[in-house]
Amino acid sequence: LAKTTQPISMDSYEGQEVNITCSHNNIATNDYITWYQQFPSQGPRFIIQGYKTKVTNEVASLFIPADRKSSTLSLPRVSLSDTAVYYCLSGGGDSNYQLIWGAGTKLIIKP
Amino acid sequence: NAGVMQNPRHLVRRRGQEARLRCSPMKGHSHVYWYRQLPEEGLKFMVYLQKENIIDESGMPKERFSAEFPKEGPSILRIQQVVRGDSAAYFCASSPSQNTEAFFGQGTRLTVV
Numbered sequence: 001l002a003k004t005t006q007p008i009s010m011d012s013y014e015g016q017e018v019n020i021t022c023s024h025n026n027i028a029t030n031d032y033i034t035w036y037q038q039f040p041s042q043g044p045r046f047i048i049q050g051y052k053t054k055v056t057n058e059v060a061s062l063f064i065p066a067d068r069k070s071s072t073l074s075l076p077r078v079s080l081s082d083t084a085v086y087y088c089l090s091g092g093g094d095s096n097y098q099l100i101w102g103a104g105t106k107l108i109i110k111p
Numbered sequence: 112n113a114g115v116m117q118n119p120r121h122l123v124r125r126r127g128q129e130a131r132l133r134c135s136p137m138k139g140h141s142h143v144y145w146y147r148q149l150p151e152e153g154l155k156f157m158v159y160l161q162k163e164n165i166i167d168e169s170g171m172p173k174e175r176f177s178a179e180f181p182k183e184g185p186s187i188l189r190i191q192q193v194v195r196g197d198s199a200a201y202f203c204a205s206s207p208s209q210n211t212e213a214f215f216g217q218g219t220r221l222t223v224v
Contacts, residue, residue, distance in 0.1 A: 043115070043202050043215030044154065087153060097144045097213065098167070101153025
């Protein structure tokens with residue numbers, strides 16, 4: 001089961017674009033990359049998932065280079081309410097539920 | 112369509128007591144997953160159930176822990192003879208099938224005193 005590495009914490013300011021990069025050197029051919037957001041005392045919430053190149057939805061973009069050994073979650077124009085822990089997971093394929101969760105990146109947005 | 116409902120939100124038990132955590136999946140979801148989270152850590156998979164069946168319990172301790180998802184009613188995670196080390200947040204997620212997006216509940220915070 002693949003493991004990911006991401007920064008422990010990041011700070012930014014309201015209105016800025018935030019990019020969080022994740023390494024997944026051992027990603028398997030059939031693995032996807034999935035990002036979740038978690039607020040204190042709440043369950044994780046799905047943000048975005050991709051396999052390669054770029055995926056965009058209403059809240060974020062996900063950039064995955066050709067070698068797929070890393071990915072970058074991009075949050076445009078963050079607000080204070082984006083302060084949360086962001087988890088990068090690689091896996092899926094046959095056992096989506098057994099994704100290994102790291103400690104995540106604690107993102108703090110300042111006014 | 113209500114989300115995944117977990118209760119209670121907070122549960123305090125004395126060492127040696129039993130803890131019962133309940134999870135009602137989203138309507139139409141027959142796949143339920145339980146995870147455990149310690150402070151400042153990510154989630155750890157415990158068990159995956161479909162209606163009346165345990166599909167994968169490889170992440171669940173073999174002693175004192177059990178899970179069920181009956182034909183009617185919520186999924187139950189049961190911890191017998193709780194110890195201080197069982198204190199954690201326990202999250203339940205559900206999905207309509209195995210490899211689709213899972214939706215999480217708000218968790219049950221178990222404190223063993």
